[in-house]
Amino acid sequence: MTSAAVSAVSASQGELTARLRGFREVQRLAYACAEAVAAQLKPGVTEREAARMQRYWLRERGVADWFHLPFAWFGDRTAFVGFRVPLQFFPTNRRLEAGMPFILDMAPVHQGFTADIGYSGCLGLNPVHDKLLADLEPHRELILREVRERRPLREIYEDVERLMTRQGYANRHRAYPFGVIAHKVGQVKERRWSPRLFGFGTQALKGLAGDALHGHRDGWSPLWSPYTFSDHPPRPGLWAVEPHLGFRGTGAKFEEILVVTDSKDPEQSAFWLDDDLPHVRRWAEEKSA
Amino acid sequence: MSIEQATERWVRTGGVELCVAELGDPARPTVLLVHGYPDSKEVWADVASRLAAHFHVVLYDVRGHGRSTAPQPLRGGFTLEKLTDDFLAVADAVSPDEPVHLVGHDWGSVQAWEFVTVRRTEGRIASFTSMSGPSLDHFGHWIKKRATRPTPRRAAQLLGQGAKSWYVYMLHTPVLPELAWRGPLGRQWPKILQRVEKVPAGDYPTASLPQDAAHGAWLYRDNVRARLRRPRADAYAHAPVQLITPTGDAFLSERLYDDLEQWAPRLVRRSLPAKHWVPRTRPDQLAAWIGDFVTATEDTAAGVAPRDTAASGPHADRFGGQLVLVTGAAGGIGRATAYAFAEAGARIVAVDRDAEGAARTAEMARLIGAPDAWAETVDVSDEQAMEKLAEKVATEYGVVDVLVNNAGIGLSGSFLDTTPEDWKKVLDVNLWGVIHGCRLFGKQMADRGQGGHIVNTASAAAYQPSRALPAYSTSKAAVLMLSECLRAELAGRGIGVSAICPGLVNTNITATARFAGVSAEEEKRRQQKSSRLYGLRNYPPEKVADAVLKAVVRNQAVVPVTPEARGARLLSRFAPKALRAIARMEPPL
Known part of the structure; x- marks a missing residue:
C-alpha cells in the first residue's frame, strides 16, 4: 500500500502526491505538538504528565489512533541508562529538573496517515546536549546518501554506528526492540474502536505484521536492524528513521519519515518527507550564525 | 630554618x-x-x-x-x-x-x-x-x-x-x-x-x-x-x-x-x-x-559565575584537577576512560596516533567537566616520539598523576601463520608502548616523589591461552607481568600500578585487528564477523572505564572486567586444565 503511494511522485517537480501530503501533514502536526508540549515543560513535570500532555494535545486535534502512544524520557533516561526490559520505555514519575535533557516521542495516526517523530530538547542550558544535537546532522546526511546508493540496510546501520563511535557516542537505538534504527510506517484503516497492545495501536501493528509476513517471503523486513534479516537493499515505502545518540547519561535523537521509492533517479529514489522540521531548522540557524 | x-x-x-x-x-x-x-x-x-x-x-x-x-x-x-x-x-x-x-x-x-x-x-x-x-x-x-x-x-x-x-x-x-x-x-x-x-x-x-x-x-x-x-x-x-x-x-x-x-x-x-x-x-x-x-x-x-560544566562524576573528590594521560584515547576503552576521568574533574591528555579521534576526545572531555584537555598525536611504539611527548607534557602540562597505558592492537591467527613482522608490530604497540609509557612517565612520577598511579590495559587473554590469539596473548601476558613487577618496585614510592584485564568489550579493536595467514578478503570478512560478535556481546567500554577509576582509587593490582574475564581468572587459578581445553577450541569466525 505504501509503495503504491510513493511510486506516484511527480518526477519532474518532485511534488508530493496527495498521500505523501497526508503523511507530511500528520508529521507536521506531531512536531507542532512536540514543540507546544516542550514549551510547557518546566521543572517538576513528570514523564507521565508530559506524555499525557502530548496525548491530549493531539486528541484535541483529531488524532484517534496511534502507531504508538507518546513517550517521554527525562534526564539519563534519554540515553536509556540501565534499560533492560522494554517496559522501561514507558513514562515514569521521573521529574524534570533545570538543565535536564528530554525526548518526546510520539506516533499519531491522523486520517489514516501515520507519523512517528522524536523531539530532543533540554530545559535550560546543557552544552553536552547541544553538541549531541549538532552531531546528529551528519547522520541524517549519511543515511540519505547511502539509501540512495541502495546499500544493504544492515550495512548502513553499521556505518551509522561507526560514525557514532567515531564521534565518541554510543548507539542507543540498539536499545529499541530488535535494535532498530528505523521501521516502516504506512496507512491504516480508521476504525471507531482501535485497542492498543502495550502502547502500540493494533491497526498499525497489523500493518507491520503484514509487512513482516510478506517481507519474510520475499527476503526483506519492515524493521531496519543490525541483524541478517535486514541484509537487503532499501525497500520502497515510508521509513520512520530514528538514530539515537547516547553520551554518558545524555541522549538525543530525531525521528522522521524517509521516503524510499523505486525511481531510477537517485534524487527521487529516496528523500526526507519534510525538510522543514525543528532539528533541520536548528542546524540551518547554527550554520548561518 | x-x-x-x-x-x-x-x-x-x-x-x-x-x-x-x-x-x-x-x-x-x-x-x-x-x-x-x-x-x-x-x-x-x-x-x-x-x-x-x-x-x-x-x-x-x-x-x-x-x-x-x-x-x-x-x-x-x-x-x-x-x-x-x-x-x-x-x-x-x-x-x-x-x-x-x-x-x-x-x-x-x-x-x-x-x-x-x-x-x-x-x-x-x-x-x-x-x-x-x-x-x-x-x-x-x-x-x-x-x-x-x-x-x-x-x-x-x-x-x-x-x-x-x-x-x-x-x-x-x-x-x-x-x-x-x-x-x-x-x-x-x-x-x-x-x-x-x-x-x-x-x-x-x-x-x-x-x-x-x-x-x-x-x-x-x-x-x-x-x-x-x-x-x-x-x-x-x-x-x-x-x-x-x-x-x-x-x-x-x-x-x-x-x-x-x-x-x-x-x-x-x-x-x-x-x-x-x-x-x-x-x-x-x-x-x-x-x-x-x-x-x-x-x-x-566577585559575582563571576562558576563553570557550567562542573565535574560531578564519581570520584571527583579524588581526581579533581589531577593530570591524567591516556594512550589509545581516540576510541574504545581509552576514550571511555578519558571521559570518566574528565567527569571526575581531571585534566586530560588524550594520546593517539589518530589525531582527529584524539582531538575529539579532548573536546568532549572539556564539555563534561575536564578543566582542560589536550590531544597529542603520537604512536606509542615510537620511542623518540614518546620521549618528546614526555618532555612536552612535563614542561607544558605538569607531572602526570595518573597514567593509563591503554593503546593496543589486535592480532589473530595461528602461531605458524604469524610472520615476524606481525610479531614485531603487535609487540611494538602492545608491549613496547606500555614499556615506554611506564619508563618515561613513571620516571617523572618517581622523581617528583609525590605518588601517582599507573594503569596498564592488559587483557583476559593475558591468562587465558587461546590457539587463535598467540601473539596478542603473549603481548598482554607480558603487560600483566610487567605491571606486577612494577607495582612491587614502585610501591615504596607511593606509586600504585594496576593491570586491567577486560574480556570481550565492544570496541573498534576487532575492526582493525590483523588476521594472520588469510587473504585480505577473508581478513575483512573476519573483522566484520568478529565486530558483529563483539557487538552482540555488547559489553560497553564505559564499564571498563569505571573499573579503571575504581582500580586507581582502591589501588588494585589486577582487575578482570566482564564476567568471562573473571571466570577465566578463577579457572586459571583453580582449574587451569579447563582453560587449556578451552584454548584448543576454534573461535566461530
Whole structure:
C-alpha cells in the first residue's frame, strides 16, 4: 500500500502526491505538538504528565489512533541508562529538573496517515546536549546518501554506528526492540474502536505484521536492524528513521519519515518527507550564525 | 630554618609574641596557613612557596611553637578561645581590610574549625581548607551519636577511631610526654617520620621540635576533654569549607567527616591517597587544590559565575584537577576512560596516533567537566616520539598523576601463520608502548616523589591461552607481568600500578585487528564477523572505564572486567586444565 503511494511522485517537480501530503501533514502536526508540549515543560513535570500532555494535545486535534502512544524520557533516561526490559520505555514519575535533557516521542495516526517523530530538547542550558544535537546532522546526511546508493540496510546501520563511535557516542537505538534504527510506517484503516497492545495501536501493528509476513517471503523486513534479516537493499515505502545518540547519561535523537521509492533517479529514489522540521531548522540557524 | 624569601614580623597578643612570615604579593588574596602538632610553620614551607606565585601567603608559629613565645603559665594558655584571639590578631595585622583564606593541617585545622564556627570571626574568613583535623565540637557530636545509639557499624567506627587516638590518651598523662619529647622521642622523631610516615628527609622537622611538642601537649590537655564532653551545638561554618582527607591517615578515620555537610553546608570534599603529613608529602596537590578553591571562592564573591560544566562524576573528590594521560584515547576503552576521568574533574591528555579521534576526545572531555584537555598525536611504539611527548607534557602540562597505558592492537591467527613482522608490530604497540609509557612517565612520577598511579590495559587473554590469539596473548601476558613487577618496585614510592584485564568489550579493536595467514578478503570478512560478535556481546567500554577509576582509587593490582574475564581468572587459578581445553577450541569466525 505504501509503495503504491510513493511510486506516484511527480518526477519532474518532485511534488508530493496527495498521500505523501497526508503523511507530511500528520508529521507536521506531531512536531507542532512536540514543540507546544516542550514549551510547557518546566521543572517538576513528570514523564507521565508530559506524555499525557502530548496525548491530549493531539486528541484535541483529531488524532484517534496511534502507531504508538507518546513517550517521554527525562534526564539519563534519554540515553536509556540501565534499560533492560522494554517496559522501561514507558513514562515514569521521573521529574524534570533545570538543565535536564528530554525526548518526546510520539506516533499519531491522523486520517489514516501515520507519523512517528522524536523531539530532543533540554530545559535550560546543557552544552553536552547541544553538541549531541549538532552531531546528529551528519547522520541524517549519511543515511540519505547511502539509501540512495541502495546499500544493504544492515550495512548502513553499521556505518551509522561507526560514525557514532567515531564521534565518541554510543548507539542507543540498539536499545529499541530488535535494535532498530528505523521501521516502516504506512496507512491504516480508521476504525471507531482501535485497542492498543502495550502502547502500540493494533491497526498499525497489523500493518507491520503484514509487512513482516510478506517481507519474510520475499527476503526483506519492515524493521531496519543490525541483524541478517535486514541484509537487503532499501525497500520502497515510508521509513520512520530514528538514530539515537547516547553520551554518558545524555541522549538525543530525531525521528522522521524517509521516503524510499523505486525511481531510477537517485534524487527521487529516496528523500526526507519534510525538510522543514525543528532539528533541520536548528542546524540551518547554527550554520548561518 | 626559615622559609625562603619570607619577610617576618612579630605580632603581640594576649601576653605572647607570634612569629609571622609573609610571602608573595600583599595585594593578592591572603592565604593563612596554620600548622599542627608537633610542628612549626616550617611544615608548610613547600606548599607556601608554591602558593606564593599567586597569593599573599601568611604563616605563623602557634603560641608556644617555633619562634613564637609560650604563655605563662602553660596550663590554660592554649584554649581555643585564646588561639582564636591569636588568629584575629594575625589576620588584622596582615590583611586588615579583606577576609583571609584559612588553611589548617592537624591541630591547625582543629583550631581553624573553631575560628570558622564562632561568631566573632564572621567576615574575617573567606574560605577554609581543612586537612587531618576535625572540629572538636563536631567530633564530640560524632562520638555522642555513635555511643548513644550504637549499631554494629557505628560501634565499629567508634572503636576504630578510639584505637587511632591512642596518642591523645598518652598526651593527657602529666610530665611523661614532655620528658619523652625532650629526650629520646624528640631525637628519633625525624627518623620515625621518614620511616613510618614517608616524609622526605630534609630540613624538617626543625630544631625547635622537642620544645614545640612539649608545649603543644597543652593543646590537648586544655581543650580535648572539655570540648568532647560538652560540644557546642552551634558549631556551623560561616565560610565555604574544603575538606582534604588523606586516605592513609593513621590518626584520623575517614568516617569522622560523614556528617560534615550538616555543619558546613558549602562543603567541597577532596581525598588523597597519602599519610598524615600531606603538607610535606604532597605539596603540589595541596597547593593546586588550595589555589583552585581560593580562586573559586574569590570569583563567587566577585559575582563571576562558576563553570557550567562542573565535574560531578564519581570520584571527583579524588581526581579533581589531577593530570591524567591516556594512550589509545581516540576510541574504545581509552576514550571511555578519558571521559570518566574528565567527569571526575581531571585534566586530560588524550594520546593517539589518530589525531582527529584524539582531538575529539579532548573536546568532549572539556564539555563534561575536564578543566582542560589536550590531544597529542603520537604512536606509542615510537620511542623518540614518546620521549618528546614526555618532555612536552612535563614542561607544558605538569607531572602526570595518573597514567593509563591503554593503546593496543589486535592480532589473530595461528602461531605458524604469524610472520615476524606481525610479531614485531603487535609487540611494538602492545608491549613496547606500555614499556615506554611506564619508563618515561613513571620516571617523572618517581622523581617528583609525590605518588601517582599507573594503569596498564592488559587483557583476559593475558591468562587465558587461546590457539587463535598467540601473539596478542603473549603481548598482554607480558603487560600483566610487567605491571606486577612494577607495582612491587614502585610501591615504596607511593606509586600504585594496576593491570586491567577486560574480556570481550565492544570496541573498534576487532575492526582493525590483523588476521594472520588469510587473504585480505577473508581478513575483512573476519573483522566484520568478529565486530558483529563483539557487538552482540555488547559489553560497553564505559564499564571498563569505571573499573579503571575504581582500580586507581582502591589501588588494585589486577582487575578482570566482564564476567568471562573473571571466570577465566578463577579457572586459571583453580582449574587451569579447563582453560587449556578451552584454548584448543576454534573461535566461530
